[in-house]
Amino acid sequence: MSAPTTTRADHSAMTHREIMEALSGLLLVLFAAMASSTIVSTALPKIIGDLNGSQTQYTWVVTATLLTATATTPIWGKLSDLFSKKLLVQLSIVIFVLGSLIAGFTQNTEQLIAARAFQGIGMGGVQALVQVAIAAMIPPRERGRYNGYLGGVMALATVGGPLLGGLIVDSDWLGWRWCFFIGAPFAVIALIVLQKTLHLPVMRRENVKIDWMGASLIAAGVSVILVWVSFVDDSFAWISWETLAMVGAGAILLALAVWVESRVSEPVVPLPIVRQRTTALAILGSLAVGMAMFGGSVFLGQYFQIGRGYSPTQAGLLMIPMMIGILVSSTIAGRMITKSGKIKPYIVAGTIVLVVGFAGLATLDHDTPLWYVGIAMALVGIGVGMSMQNLVLAVQNTVALKDIGAASSTVAFFRSLGGTIGVSVLGAVLARQVSESMTEQMTAAGMPAGSSNSGISALNLSSLPEAVQHMVRVAYGDATGHIFMISAAVAVIGVVAAVAMKPAMLRSTVDVGAAPEKEPALAAK
Structure with a gap:
């Protein structure tokens, strides 16, 4: 059953209970999509090791998902401005479930990369359309409070995901394939819930062109x-x-x-919207936050396991400070934004804290005290929590309801693009640093470079000689600081963009055209 056609006036009058019922399904599928990435973050060293993959393939298992999610995000957003948002959410869930099942049955890294690329199409739809659906239900001024729920769910996925991934990989009766299977049931439940609770207006337009x-x-x-x-x-x-x-x-x-x-x-990335000052600056900020969110979760998990020798479960526990930072900051900032109606101060503060956190991580090596790593990760989490969702909200506040899908997905597109580029670039830098370090260590030990692993992946530590295992740990532990130094430099761009944004009060209506005459000018032209 497709979403019923309703008037904007009827839709804007949704009660808190109706909003929460619909939000429950949206947040559940968002949790499944995000958890599917964070679960893999701690499991990936074990997965690539078992499949005898390389560091480049390790990076591309993540990059392939982000790339297809990035490429399809603006398409999903544009489609949501033209067709039923509910039907599109359901379609993206189905694609995500199929991709998850296929990934769980893969037999080599090439198949896994392809399956994750397909899964990314559904993930891109889920992440973009959840934002669009929330924007179509809730006025920007009230959205801050609901963004607290959104941030909480995202934090739960990022906190619980790495830990759950570690537990699954360390389990004697599950195995790493369940890291992909486990998200499917949650997504199916969300599909059923949304069928009963999600009712959004359908803006039917003639001669639609994609x-x-x-x-x-x-x-x-x-x-x-x-x-x-x-x-x-x-x-x-x-x-x-x-x-x-x-x-x-x-x-x-x-x-x-x-x-x-x-x-x-009907462009997928509307240039008039992109050229608006608020949107353009939010895009720059989102690129920096995207690198933070994805780069942090992907390479910190590898740092703890390969560079420090902890198990996947222990690595998940060690990443909790960053995730708690996201949870606490997004919830508190969301409520304070709703109360004050001001958003710029929180974005500026978040991006500054993000730079400080990355600067702290830039000093990591294989012997860095864990309490220091925890503090730096918490700062990164606080920065992400205060800025990530609020950059989208700042843009949504400037556009009409008819453009909300394109505007939201455009910012999500560039945030995902930042993550894609970030993971790819940081992964490439990490691979170079590790290769150089291994060559230096093996030369110093009188061992011909590459002679002692006999084609075995460096990520498959248990199959390597003990002396080489130590070299690999030192190489990965010391190289991680270099990639976060790059992240800190990029995050400075986010601070500049946030400071340059025009201050604006969040409007109290779903659509700009519905604002009362006495409402202050809100859109940054």
């Missing part, structure tokens, strides 16, 4: 650049014909995408 060309060009351009990042300085030099070909091709594809988006009637 910008498949623009979406394809964006996905292709980003993919080429990320493939180049993964292999440059390893398979080929920075200055080489391969670099020229790949960077040139990526730049041309993205330039063509901008050209197409400026001319089609």
Whole structure:
């Protein structure tokens, strides 16, 4: 049964109980989608080790999901402005469930990367459409309070995910495949709940045109650049014909995408919205936060397991400070924003704390005291919690309801793009640092580089000689600080963007056209 067509006036009058009933299903599927990523974050060293994969493949298991989620996010958002939001949410859930099941049955890293790429299509839809549905139900001024619930669920997924992933991997009767299977039942339950509770207006429009060309060009351009990042300085030099070909091709594809988006009637990334000051600055901030959110969870889990020698379960427990930081800061900031109607101070404070946290993580090595690591992670979590959702809210506050899907998904697109680029770049830097460190250590020990692992993955520590295991731990432990130094530098861009945003009071209506005359000017033109 599709979502009923209702008037905007009727829809804006939803009671708190009706909103909470619909929100329960939305938050449940968001939890399943986010947990599917965070569960893997602590399990991935074990998974790639068992499949005998490389550090580059480790990175691409994450990057493939983020890439397809990034590429499809603006498409889902645009579709939500044209068709039934409820039907699209349900479709994205089905794709996510199928992708999860396929990933659980894969037999090698190549199959796993492909399955995760398919799963990412559903994840991109879930993450974008949950934001869109909430924006269609709740006025921006009240959304701060509900964003507290949203932040809480996201924090629960990020807190519980790594721990649950560790427990599953360490279990004698489950195994790592259940890291993928376990999200499916939650998503199916959410599908049933939403069928009964989610009722959003359907804006039916004639002669609908989807910008498949623009979406394809964006996905292709980003993919080429990320493939180049993964292999440059390893398979080929920075200055080489391969670099020229790949960077040139990526730049041309993205330039063509901008050209197409400026001319089609229904662009997936509406340039007029992107050109607005608030949206443009929120995009810059989201790129930095995306790198923080994804880079932190992916490489900290690897740091604790490979660099420090902890089990997956212990690694999940050690990551709790960052997740608690997200939970506490997002909940408190959300309620304070609803009370005051002001959002900029919290985004500025969050991005500053994010830089401080990354600067702390930039000093990590294989002997760093755990209390110090915990404090730095907590600061990163606080920064993410105060800024991530509020950057989306700042943009939603400036656009009409008819554009809420495109606007929300555009910010989500660039946040996911930041995460995709961040994981790919940081993973490539980590791989280079580890390779150089291993070569130096083995040369110093009088061992020919690469002679003692006989083709065994460096992530499969239990199959390596004890002396080599120690070298791998030192290499990964010391290299992690370098990648977070890059993250700290990028996060500074988020601070600059947040400071440059225009202060604005959050409106108290769902649509800008419904605002009373005495309402202050809210949109940043």
